[in-house]
Every structure is written in structure tokens, then in C-alpha cells.
Amino acid sequence: MKKTISVIAAGLLLAACTATQNTAENSTAAQGAQNPAWDKQYGGADKSYDSRLLVLREQIAPRFEVLTFKDPQTGKEMQYNLYTPKTLEPGRKYPLVMFIADASTAGKGVKAPLMQGYGGIIWATDEAQTKHPAFVLVPSYTETAVNDQWQTSDEVGMTLRLVKSLMAQKPIDPDRVYTTGQSMGGMISFYLNSIEPNFFAASMFVGSQWDINVLKPLTRAKFIYTVSAADPKASAGMAQVGEMLQQNKVAYAETEFSAKLPQAEQDEKVQQMLAQGKRINFIRFTPNTVIPENSTHKGAEHMYSFDYAYLLEPARDWLMQQKRGK
Template identity: 35%
Template sequence: MQTRRVFLARFLGAAALTAPALTACSSGSDSGDSGSGNGHVKSATAITKVYGEGQKFIAVAIEYDAEIATAKLSTSSFKAEGRTVTKVYANTSAATADQGTDGRYVIVELSPDDDSALLWGISGPYGNGGGGGQGGASGSAQPQASASQSTGTPGVVPGPTLGATGGAANLKKAKGTVTQTGTVTTTGGTAYPADSAKVTTTGTVNPIVDDFKQFTFKDPKTGKSLPYNLYVPKNYDKAKSYPLVLFMHDASVVSTTPTATLVQGLGAVCWASPEDQAKREAFVLAPQYPAVVVSDDYKPTAYFDATANLVEDLTTRYSIDKDRLYSTGQSMGAMMTLGLNIKYPDLFAASFVVAGQWPDAQAKPLAKKKLWVTVSQGDTKAYPGMNAITKVIEAAGTKVSRATWNGRAGATAFAADVKAMRAKGTTVNYSTFLKGTTLTAAQVKQNPNALEHNSTWPIAYTIEAIREWIFDQRK
């Protein structure tokens, strides 16, 4: 399934790594570690956020020695080296907020569209330096396949080598330098005048990502050791029973860095967000594959079965409802989702398949499964592949609901789209993004033959209504 993703990762990644990073304090000042505001600054912390195209550095939290009046702050109060300041307000903790609150922390929000905002990259065999295969939504142009990479099908490039291992994730450190350029006023009325001293972050907060814990599953059946990330509901109660969502990453994320799958995009973290957990408490499982599990020959390695065994093992160690096990994945992970549903038909209650395919000759068991499939019509392999699978499902007597969506639609439109499909009451739903709509207009104009594989999942995992549908399903 590495066909288009590999090609895109190699070309899109370079932009992320060549962009200038935030600099540390300049050699002309020795007060950059923590000394702004005439000595009133206690610390500075970088704050990150995961987007569809990967983790970004999006704010600095500056801790003062007294509560700061948020109403007295503005974007002109601070300057960040190499970055665009979009919002400044006070808060009671080192966290971003919709509205400011008087507190000891001043939050300096930074534009996620800055060239140096993106932290995520991958240095493994299927991602040359950055972007993690997150094409399309990142704003980078997507080139078409060269003749030397052609498989005989226009726009399709060769897939990965089965079992190929990945390197360490090239995740840049979130580090920035800020200067207080305006007066900061405490709630008691004391004015801290502008100060030319530079303050550099010394710590990092990674919302949601930091809530996952890292473990290794030593599978006695396959002999494989599989690293994985696990989110346990914050109010976990052994007396209750919880659902579990399994997310499987694409082949460009194959890495020896355990948390790579958490920062490459939204596929894992969207299920563990405070908003989602408030509505649907659940365990979230995100294995980190050190090698390619399945390639275009559809003959998976032992990590495939080890994944199923890991899910089963967790149900014996936590209070997890075996009737509410769900799977999802993008590209290679989508292939694994389809393959696992075929080989282990009683394991998952429902699955969200994003930009994947499997041999249609093996697809008949999928007619008995609850599936939501999303793919871009411009995806030159996954789209025809899923078309063939849905025909097999329909031939087996299962009705499939189909819909074509605009990939540029917002949350409100997507919610209405999902509602319309749900009204049909089918167990298999097939939503496709209209060709070209997962890319920006500028990208389409620049290259009408741009590949639309990687640009599917940065959008698909933002659709909250699909996640809601998944959790409504039971065995």
C-alpha cells in the first residue's frame, strides 16, 4: 500500500526539514534562558498540537511570578523569533484556551501555518526526511510519478518491501525564543515593562500525546515483540466496561521511535481527545510497527497476527468490552484492517477503513462486517481497489450506501453528509472524496495529475460523525 505514499513522503518531506526552525537565544544575550520581564519570568514551555499533517509547535507558555491580567494583553505584547504571533492571553496553566483567564501563565499562540511549525518527519526507508507521508493537507505540491518509478499504471509507484525496517522518527524538538515587547500587567495593577531579554523554552507539553503510555507486547504465539501506545481512560473504573479502538499507521511511519504513530497525524490521537473521551470513553491502542507489515503482495508478516493477539491480550488485562472492539487504519493500516476482518471475522464490531484495499477475491467475508470506508477518487489504487471490494460485498447480498463528498467541506457539512448516509441504515458505508478536493486549489492548478492517496487521511480523521457511527456499532 506504499504505492503513492512512498512517493509523496519523499518529495513532501523535504519541505518540512528545510524550513528554518525556531532559534535558541542569540549569542548577544546571556539572559535568554529564563530572564524576561525584569526578572519576573519563571519559565517558558513549548506547547504542541497534532494536526492531520503531523505534530506542530503552536504556542509558548510563559510563567510569571504573579497573576497576569489577560485583558491587558495583545499580540503586540510579545514577539517570537521566526514565527507569527496570532494570539496572546493569560491562563492558569501551561495550556492553550479558547478564551484567556487571569493567571500566572501568558500563552503566546503561534501560527500553525508557519514554515517552521511542523515538527513531524520520518527518516525511515519510506519517508525521506519529513512530512510522514502527510501530503495534500500540508500545503505542499504533490508531484506525479516519474517514468523511472512507473508500475505501468499512470500515477502509481512501486510499493514497499515486505519486512523492511524503519529508522528513528525525525521529530524536531519544539523549542522557541520569545521577547516581551509590550507591558505586561498583573491583576494587582503592577506593570512589567517591555524587556529586550530573550526567553527560550526549556520544556514541552504535548496535549493528548502525553496521555498515552508506551509498552511492548511479547507475543508468545508469533514470537514477535510489538511496541505499542495505549491510552487508558482517565477515570478508568474496573467495575465498568469500556470499548477499545485499534489504530494502525501507514508504512511511511514504520519506525523504531515508539511514539511516531501518535504524532504523524490524527489517526490515533483523535479518539483520545478530551472532547471525544467526554462523549465516548474508550481505550485507544496504537502499535508502532518497526517493519513493513503488509505490502502490495498482500502477504503480511507475523506482526499482522501479533496485532490481533495484542488486542485479545489487552481484553484480559483491562475491563474492555469484547463486543465493542473497533479497528481503523490508513494505507498499510487500512490494508491490515481489511485483512484482520477477513482472517479474524469475530474480533471487531466495526471498522473505519481509510485509503486502503485488499484483493477482491478474498473480500466476501467483509459482507458480514460493519464498515465505514473512505477513499479519495483521485487515489489511483485504493479507489479502484475499494470499488472492486464493494461490488463483492453487494454480490454477497449486503447493501452498500455510497456518497461522494467534497473534501474541502467543513465539520458542519461532513456531519450532515454522515447523517444522510446513516439514515439509510446500512452496515457498509462507502464515502469517497471528489477527485481534487483533498488538495488545495493551488495544488490542483499546479499539477492536475497530483496523487491523492496521502491527502485522504488528514481529512478523514477530522470527521467526528464517523467516529460516532463506529462507537454506535455492536457485535
């Protein structure tokens, strides 16, 4: 009986989550149809108001090479985007940062994760590469790769094997491999940290959560966890991780501020938090500050929090400065 109830409950939850996601995607499509400045073919929430993003994605996305990974374990293929530093010095190894986008980009082609927002392209700008020359990996997914029952598709395992394949082929420093992702991408990053706790040097989880029962390895990890305080699932996930850290007597730093503050003020608040020297850091955006004016997007506190997280330069710098085991 308990098993039957659990199955029914899981089914109802999945249906509810699917309905919520479909509503969000339909809202995105509706906005895209009304606003030709935002092409709905790439997924994501309507960001036609962000002229900087519209210009930057056209400049940076073409710098990525589109490649295909043939997975030896499943026989399946995964298309991905790879940025290679302009100048590779002989004998030098470089960091690799992997960005995984949200489910709105799944099934929309290899270019979608680069075009939906800042999360993939921000690491490949001239400014970022001048400070931190690095390979930037942005995989694409044919379908939603995780769900709220903590299940994963074959593409999640393929993602990790793709990273390892690139490490064997490219001059990548194994002590400076990073993962970051938003929503689905953050969930995948949580999962990968849970099964390979010593693989990544550090991580950035954005607007996401995972099964707290398997996240104890995070007590020994280095990461930044960023959410909108009004994002119900992600903020609940952050609360669970915080409770787990407290139970295990692991110190962490945290800050909360409005996403409407000037960028310099946001960066200063993050810098003050990071100055505490903790290896685990929580960032929350104050409720009702990530949503653009006149937005009708369902789940806006969730979808619009992503870009604000990736625009925090001190957070990106901190990630790239971390080394595995140090």
C-alpha cells in the first residue's frame, strides 16, 4: 500500500511539475510571438529588454565550435559547443568551465544554450578570457535530462563522459575543472557533484536544487549557490543545504540583496561575502527584484534570476580561482 501511495504521489507531483513547466514555456512562447526582438526558438524567458545581451550573444556565440560527442557507453551522440582560448601556450594546461542551461533550451538545438542568456557566453568574452583564459564547454540536450523525482536521463551520464573525453584530448588542467548551471543545469551539476565528489574544483549552482539525501559530499566541496529568495523550489533547496551544513558543523557565508541595485553595488556585496574566506557561499536576490516590468511569465522569479547570477563578476572570478584539493 505504501508503495502504491508513493507511486501515485510521485505521478501527481510529476504531472504538476510538467504542467508548471509547460505553462512557463507557453508563456515564453507567447511573449516571443508578441515581441520579434526575442526569438523564441532558443527557449528562455523573453529578454528583449536587455540590449547588451542581444548584442553580446551575437558576438560571442560564433566563437564556439559546434562538435559532436559519440558516447562509447550508450552509442548515443551529444552535440556541444566548445570555446578554445585564442592562444594555447605549449606545455600549459588551462581550466575548463562547463555551463549547462535550463530545460527551456532542451530539444531546441545546439545553439540554444548559448543564446538564451549570459550563462554560457559570459565566460568567453574578451574581458573574461583576458583574466582567466579557459576552455568553455556548453552541452546541448535533446530532452529534459532530470526531473523532480531526482531521476536522470542517459544524457546526464554522457555529460560527465564528455568532460573526461575532452580532458584526455585537450590541454586541460584536471585540478581546474568547474561546473555551473541554471535550473536543470544546476540540478545536473548537483548530481554530478554527488556521484563524483572529488572531480570538480568548484561549482556554481543557480536557481536549482537536488535530493538532499545524496548531497552530503557537498559538505567537503567549494561552491556558490545563487537563487531568488522568492523562487519556491530553489530557495527551499538552499534552505535544506544550509541545514545540512549546520548539522555537519560546516561554516558558510551568505548575502542577500536586490537585483535592482547597480551592478557595482551588487558586486561589492558579493565581494564582501567572499572576503570571509569560506569555501561555501549563498547568494539570494530579494523577492520581486529579478522580474522585469510588465512581465507575465509564469515562474518569473525562477527564470529571470539566472542572468543576474552570472553577471556577478566577483562570483565568476572566485570560481575560476579555485583549485581541486586546495
